[in-house]
Amino acid sequence: MRLPALMIASARFLLLAGLSSAALVPVAEAQRRGATPARPASARPVSVQASLPPERASDDALPRARTGSVLVQGATVLTVSHGTLANTDVLVQDGRIARIGTGLSAPAGVPVVNASGLYLMPGIIDAHSHIATSSVNEATSPVTAEVTQEDVIDPFDVSIYRALAGGVTVSHVMHGSANVIGGQNETIKHRWGERDPEALKMAGAPRTIKFALGENPTRVHGRGNGIVPATRMGVEQVIRNAFEQALRYKAQNAAAARGAGDPAPYNLRLQTLADILDGKVLIHCHSYRADEIYMLTRVLRDYGVHRIVFQHVNEGFKVAPELAAFGNDAPTVAGTGDGVTNGFAMASVFADWWAYKMEVYYSTAYNAAVLTRNGVVTSINSDSNELNRHLYHEAAKTQRYGGLTDDEALALITLNPARQLGIDGRVGSIDVGKDGDLALFRGHPLSVYAVPLGTWVDGIRRFDADRDGDDARLSVRPDERVDTATLHVHDDHRCMEGVDLAELAAEATEGR
Amino acid sequence: MIRLLLFATLALTAVAPATAQPNNPPPSNPQGRQGVFAITNARLVTMGPQGVIEGGTLVIRGSRIEAVGAGVAVPEGAEVIDGTGLDVYPGMIDGGSGAGLTEVGSVPETRDNDDLGDLIPHFQALTAINPNSVVLPVTRLGGVTSAVVEPSGGLFPGTAALVRLHGYTPDQMLVAPEARYVVLEFPRTGRRGSFDQRSDDDIKKAADKALQKLNDTWDAAVAYARVDSAAAVQPEAGRERPYTPALAALADVVRGQRALLVRVDVAADIEKALDWAKTRRVPRVILSGAMEGWRVRDRIREAGVPVLAGPVLAVPTRASDRYDRAYANPGLMADAGIPVSIRSGETENTRNLPFHAGFATAYGWNRDAALRAVTIGAAEILGVADRIGSLEPGKIADVIVTTGDPFETRTTLRRLFMNGYDVPLASRQTDLYREFLRRTPSAQ
Structure with missing residues (x-):
């Protein structure tokens, strides 16, 4: 009994938090909503889509996603981008x-949903x-930039x-938060029913990578393995060291391209x-405390990197003005008009998680509201296979904690x-031309x-509350005699999966 | 909404003594003050025989509710609170929480829920609940005014206590002297989270071993109770007895002086626990958790045992279960005729109890039944319905004044009374909001 209890406890301690979103609300729009005008720093034009790199070449190899058609009639449509439309059809x-x-009719063969x-x-x-x-x-x-979630997608x-x-x-x-520079992440669409991992990948989504600051990497590597970093000082130097090596790698290859010497061995x-x-x-950087956020x-x-999304950022509210101002000095994006910069720091947060570890003890559920009001593009994420089922409810908590408007909360x-x-440019609002x-x-x-x-992906209905049966699994383990119950454990999530938990639990018990 | 909240807080701060220096104002007392208060013109959702009273008046005097009704006169000298457009409810009660017992989950020095040993029913949660925990003001701002704070871990991990989340000492917090419940972690055959990778056989072996230990311990407790009761009649006979506090604690359960709070979730384990309690004629049993109670709800009803169900915001226990089973579970059990309340199973986010109830409602439970479950229904199951759980004259004044439905996400508190104290609507989380919404100095 004791060991499992410890393991549970340790899972909870080891929670890795990330920083997620920032709300970039143009001043005029904010004023229309009756909100306090955003700070000048947030008023600068930023085009996220235009500023991000093109899709991977490898995306061309992805299977073409299956698509569908549907006419949803007479709904109250929450477009997010242009307000609420009463009694409206979406085709x-x-x-x-x-x-x-309004009054749209379905082309032949297109199902209609009242x-x-x-x-x-x-x-x-x-x-x-x-x-x-x-x-x-x-x-x-501490640095594993070469690995990627792309290789381990499980469609089942x-x-x-x-x-x-x-x-x-x-x-x-996302990759977990054991390492300062972890692996690369993968953006997927929930094309449930597809059995090819490739079929879930969202073609054209930019590459992202996980960074992690604070307790998790210092616990795993400093205290767990006896190597730097054991402190937040060390975390900074791990990043600087990695970037310096990359600069030299780049320089050697650039020189080789000019005919000066050999290229660096591929790494x-x-x-x-x-x-x-x-x-x-x-x-996308897992982070909690204001000091480490500011450090990054x-x-x-x-190093001339002008874009960052902080994940979790429980103390983002303490440095909200700095986050809002970050990237102001970035060069403008060619071809996007006057003064469109490609710099930003955004925040992706929990609605109300706190106190499960020391670095989230000084948190507030008003974090998303403070970040939004300071002009930081903010999102609310789950980091959990429980929480992700009610993100709409998590978003609503910003109305209890900070009084965000419906549109702000839904965004x-x-x-x-x-x-x-x-x-x-593809998803996130109900606009003509975007994905269904x-x-x-x-x-x-x-x-x-x-x-x-009901939930549709690319126009295909992948969830139907009225028709779906009990057992939605696509596959069952052949050696499974019975589907053993797994009891609810608070904060049972996977950010530290793959780390030797028994050892860490023992450490926690001994209070080292 | 927030602005009003801030004004309320500032107004309370303003009653500070005139001698205070402007740059060093005394803190407002976070526990508030008692007095005579009349909330007028409000919608009173009493959860008692008076039902819902539109445009009613509720009078609080000292620690008690003095009067409730539509035509109630405001007592002379009472502080009048205009409740126009506001709702008034009894404070909500969480049937299972770690609030105050654990401060920071990852820091062992702040975790007091799980001591060494499987047989420690005499260990008291009440002893280790920190009245000054930062978690408590955060929790009560969610409208949750009391909670069963429970130890966890081994077979008999200790005695839980129903506490009001207000006061400076455990005795001030305990809702009633008898509001304590001996916890039994019934041997379980489920996995404990995704990190538990034991084989099915190992799980069963561990459960069988624990059940044997439980049976042996219970037999000893029954014997102890017999000797102890005899000693009460013939005091001399008991002088030579050894000091066995664990058995003494269990003897209270054997004699029905304390309820046994049985933590159990898996369907087969629930059936086994009910059989176990019936065979041994355990006088007072409350099930806690019962995540798979919906599978065996007829058995639970037949046993006549109440349930503190939850958490509701949880993934189903089995991958093969419909996605909404955990949401629907409390309602399915209640509709089968079982007395059901809700436990959030949370610690620092016990404030989310109303959302657990709200999701149970969204997924099928009657809304009024769910509201009853987290107020007077919980008080009935926990044996304190004469003290809390409804707005009735003579009851302790645990009262929330809200902008609307207390389950609804956007609803906020406008006023909070606990044990008659007019509690400021402030916590460290609201303090941080006030400090950082418009930070000075701002960015360089």
């Missing part, structure tokens, strides 16, 4: 939103998830279906770090996480009584 054709209006009295919103986007992966942490070195994880049952259509599947870790410095990979902004400035789980993943990713609710999604009834 999705071949995976894309084709028309939004949504009178119901609410339709964009598919929810979870900017921090560990579902649909068979492997979370490569906890063998029933958590994907359960997320759909909460209206979630996109997850950012995927250094190449990935070089890609970060070149702005080809967006950093200084380091990134020194926290749609348009803002889309910006943070660089996919806001939709969630239909009985009751307003910001009400505690809301119930998701």
Whole structure:
């Protein structure tokens, strides 16, 4: 009995938090909503989509996603991008939103859903998830930039279906937080039913990589393995050291390209770090305390990296003005008009998690509201296969804690996480031309009584509350005699999966 | 909404003595003050025989509710609180929480829920609940005014206590002298989270071993109770007895002086626990958890045992279960005729109890039944319905004044009374909000 209890406790202690979203609210829009005007720092034009690098070449090899068509009639449409439309129809054709209006008729063969009295919103986007992966942490070195979640996507994880049952259509599947510079992440669509891992990947989504500051990497490497970092001082130097090596790697290859000497031996870790410095990979950094958040902004400035999404950022509210101002000095984006910078620091947060470890003790559930009011593009994420089923409820908590408007609260789980993943041109709002990713609710999604009834991905209905049966699994282990119950454990999540937990639990018990 | 909240806090701060220096104001007393208060023109949801009273008045005097009704006169000298447009409810009661017993989950020095040993029913949660925990003000701002704070871990991990989340000493917090419950972690056959990778056989072996230990311990407790009761009649006979506090604690359960709070979740384990309690004629049994209670709800009803169900915001226990089973579980049991309340199973986020109830409602439970479950229903199960759980004259004044439905996410408190104290609507989390919403100095 004792050991499992310790393991549970340790899982909870080791929770890795990330920083997630920031709300970038133009001043005029904020004033229209009756909000306090945003600070000048947030008023600068920023195009996230335009500023992010092009899709990977390897995306061309992904299978073409299956698409569907549907006409949703007579819903209250929460567009997120342009307000609420009463009694409106939305037509999705071949995976894309084709028309939004009234009195639309379905083309031949297109199914019609009567949504009178119901609410339709964009598919929810979870900017921090560990579902649909068979492997979370490569906890063998403080820097493991070469590994990637791309290689370990598990299309059979029933958590994907359960997320759909909460209206979630996109997850950012992240490496864990054991390492200062962890592995690369993968943005997936919840195409539940597809058995090819490739079929879940969202073609065109920019590359992202996990960084992690604070207790988790110092515990795993400093106290666990006796190597730097054991402190937040060490975390900074690990990052600087990695970037310096990448600069030398780049310089040697650049020189070789000019005919001066041999190229560096190929090294995927250094190449990935070089890609970060070149702005080809967006950093999503697990972080909690204000000091470490501020540290990373200084380091990134020194290396000319102008874009960062902080994950968890429980103390982001303490440095909200600095986050809002970060990237102001970045160069403008070619071809996007006057003065559009490509710099930003965004935040992806929990609605109310705190006190499960020391670095989140001085938290406040008003974090998302403070960040939003200071002009930081903010999202609310789950980091949990429980929480991700009710992100709409998590977003609503910002109305209890800080009085955000309906549109602001809904943006926290749609348009803002889309910006943070660089996919806001494709998803995150109900607009003609965007993907047919939709969630239909009985009751307003910001009400505690809301119930998701249907979820579409690329126009294909992947969840139907009225028709789906009990057992949604796609596969059952052949050696399974019975589906053994797994009891609820608070904060049982996967950020530190792959780390030797028994050892860490013993350490925690001994109070070392 | 927030602005009003801040004004309320500032107004309380303003009653500070005039001698205070402006740059060093005394802190407002976070526990508030008692007095005579009349909340007028409010919608009183009494959860008692008076039902819902529109435009009613509720009078609080000292620690008690003095009057409730539509035509109640405001006593002379009472502080009048205009409740126009506001709702008034009894404070909510969490049937299972770690609030005050654990401060920071990852820091062992702040965790007092789980001591060494499997047989420590005499260890008292009440002893280790920190009245000054930062968690408590955060929790009560969610409308949760009391909670069963429970130890956990081994077979008999200790005695839980129903406490009001207000006061400076454990005795001030304990809702009633008898509001303590001996916890039994019934041997379980489920996995304990995704980190538990034991084989099915190992799980069963561990459960069988624990059950044997439970049976042996119970037999000893029954014997102890017999000797102890005899000694009460013939005091001399008991002088030579050894000091066995664990058996003494269990003897109280054997004799029905304390309820046994049985933590159990898996369907087969629930059936086994009910059989176990019936065979041994345990006088007072309350099930806690019962995540799979919906599977065996008829058996629970037949046993006549109440349930503190939850958490509700949880994934189903089995991958093959429908996605909403944990949400629907309390309602399915209640609709089968079982007295059901809710335990959040939370520690620092015990404030989310109303959301657990709200999700149970969204997924099928009657809303009024769910509201009853977290107020007077919980008080009945816990044996304190004469003290808390409803707005009735003579009851302790644990009262929340809200902007609306207390389950609804956007609802906030406008006023909070606990044990008659007018408690400021402030916590470290609201303090940080006030400090950092418009930080000075701002960015350089």
